Amino acid sequence: MSSPAVTLPGTKLELGRVGESVPRVDGIPKVTGEFAYSSDLHAAGMLWGRTVRSPHAHARIASIDTSAATGMPGVHAVLTHSDVPGATHYGLEQADQPVLAIDRVRYFGEAVALVAAEEPEQARRAAAAIVVSYDPLPPLVDAEQASAHEALHPDHPDNVLRRLTIRHGDPEAEGDVSVEGFYEVGTQDQAFLGPESGLAIPDGEGGIDIYVATQWLHVDRDQVAPCLALEPDQVRIHLAGVGGAFGGREDLSMQIHGALLALRTSRPVKIVYGRDESFVGHIHRHPARIRAEHRANRDGKLVCVRMRILLDGGAYASSSTAVASNAASFACGPYAVANALIEATVVYTNNPPCGAMRGFGAVQTCFAGEAQMDRLAAALELDPVELRLRNALAPGDVLPTGQRLAGSLPVAEVIRRCAELPVPEPEELPRDPIRLPGGAGNVTRGEGVQRGVGFALGFKNLCYSEGFDDFCAARVQLAADGSAVVHCAAAEVGQGVTNVILQVARTELQTEDVRLAPHTTSTVGSAGSASASRMTWMAAGAVRLACEAALEERRRFGGGGGGVDVDVDVDVERIYRHPLTSPLDPQTGQITGERAHVAFACAAMRAVVEVDVELGLTRVVWVGTAQDVGKAINPQAVHGQIEGGTAQGLGLALMEEIQTRDGLITNASFTDYLIPTALDMPPVDAVLVEDPEPDAPYGVKGVGEPPTVVSTAAIASALRAATGRALPRVPVRPQDIAL
């Protein structure tokens, strides 16, 4: 990373070791506008690419006529599926998605053709001049009907992508009390602000350099190269500035398309999606339908949890099978349950494809499971916090998958610490309408306002699971002048992993003079994905390992002890792996080795809401949370993750939903797909519970996902307390409250 042109007076940007709150190293270029995001890139002779997309959710392609577009002013290339030189399909888990649709489109917005032109407006007009003739087919839009519908993919005759059943103990075990519920979660969008974009530059020798906003450089390369019929080292992926990710940049967007156009025209090609295109340009959070039954004894101890989870995976696989596994794995919540029957199914439909989003399957089941725990507390006439404490998982307990909890998971501690936070006093009426539910849109004096307090608990896994070979490479170069350069392909998506890498290197090398080289596939091995709450753990592990190896190397070649100010150049690369996991048994959902998940993190949250029950308007007044963070490497950044993660959960609770009609998205804009604004967010009081993870470097845990997992459930709980309604579906709409 280049040094900023200006410095920040009074702030020791250079001092930052593990455990210190330090400002972001990319903070200054980001506040001055210098920081180059993927949509800011420019190259001499650059063309603009444009994608032609399907207006149908399901159709046969009868013909594609590109002749008019080809001759239009400024147009240099028009490509369709027949121009893809290599593999015709790609995908994260299964290569089931066509680079460009071949004979059929399976979702609204599927890419069909490409154009490159001198000016973006010329590209837009040329794209509009391509005539695609479709024969519409009946779309499969109801996940419940998936198995009754004609197969969307030939290798999945029943349209089932994965079904996982976890049988634990005696699934028929009865308790004194039973509560049942049916819950629904709408389709949430990552809605990162930086649209999909990038620049592909041909190297003149048949290869290509792609500068793109992504979460995992190497997995992009491994999907792109086969489709271009190139060797992996002919495709170099470089991280451009990333305007947020949240899971939505795990799958490819413009990478192959830009490269195809650039290689065809021998010119650099830039593609930038507009906001409407971004809504169809990436996958979403799986919508879910969940049937749950919780059985408990009079003393409040859970006896048996039964849950059936149906996830709509949309038209292509993306990471759906792992999302289904997570939904099942965390269905019971962080509670000790002796008996369980959990069935998670994810199906193909003609709805928008779904994949990774912050919380990854655990959000949906936390919402359902925590609603059930509140119902159970009411049925047992127990305080909801007390009920959760009585069932809290503790080290040594066995999870429904048969995995014994070996590492850190301070469930009771986060419950207690959260419950201790003082809840703000009710605010008096009348008051400025900006502080009424609905804000300035509320036309009353607050007569219908009722207050409610809710509580929820959530957890999920850290790092990749189920036997995935999860590793991260880092490379450290020690120069003769005492400086050090670290190479690590860990994607900086805004979460602050750049600071983590530098803090670790400074701590281990005992020097301030450390620089992080640009993120690229060409100088260092894979870092794995900036997802699954894994990047801090994995990058810290890899960088520490590489630093230790570099110092050892220096010692072996006769350097003095202590610092790195010796006249020996050292260049070492090391790969870090966390303890091995193994798959779940496909029949029983039980572990086949010691563990299916390497570690876990939990969070408790209390939310205070006000609801205008006459108008159906809501206001989240306050959120208090205690989160299990292992060890906070940069406490300021950890608080930032908790506040931001809470906002996304609030969005799902109250406003965020991709709406479709017959598979067609009807709200692809920020006017119609609402995300929380400055007026929607309450203050968030967060307590960091530091209980080091024994297997992780410095005891760290990923911190990005737990707040998103728990906040939707906590806010829904508070809304129920305020309204007395069951509210089994999120987002909760005004008509769910006031009609």
Added chain:
Amino acid sequence: MRIEVTVNSEAREVDVWGGESLLHTLRERLGLPGSKNACEQGECGSCSVLLDGKLVCACLVLGAQADGHEIVTVEGLGQEGQLHRVQEAFVETGAVQCGFCTPGLVMASVDLLERRPDPSDDEIREALSGNLCRCTGYAKIFEAVRLAAAR
């Protein structure tokens, strides 16, 4: 068509297409990509600039409409080698994560503090409610504005 604009105190002449937004002119023709392209239809505030001292979304103004006018973008804040106090406060408080919304929020905060040097918390929230941020949950952005106001 050719337009004359004063951008960040510098007189510039530039050829624009009549249908393009001021945002496109700034980003693609004047070499000022600091103003961001998150929605390009006035919903997110990421492209906020000052046009003759008024806060506007550059995506909702045509490049041609800026002919003869004065524009300040995020690149034009601060002095030589010195950040504007709002920029400084954003870095210090951790108000920046991915940073894509940051230029717009910095401009909106600068505009707010010009109008209201000592805003209340509600005034801050209202003034920034046209700028979407997806990463931070806004808490540290409010802290940054309070810090900048205190200085």
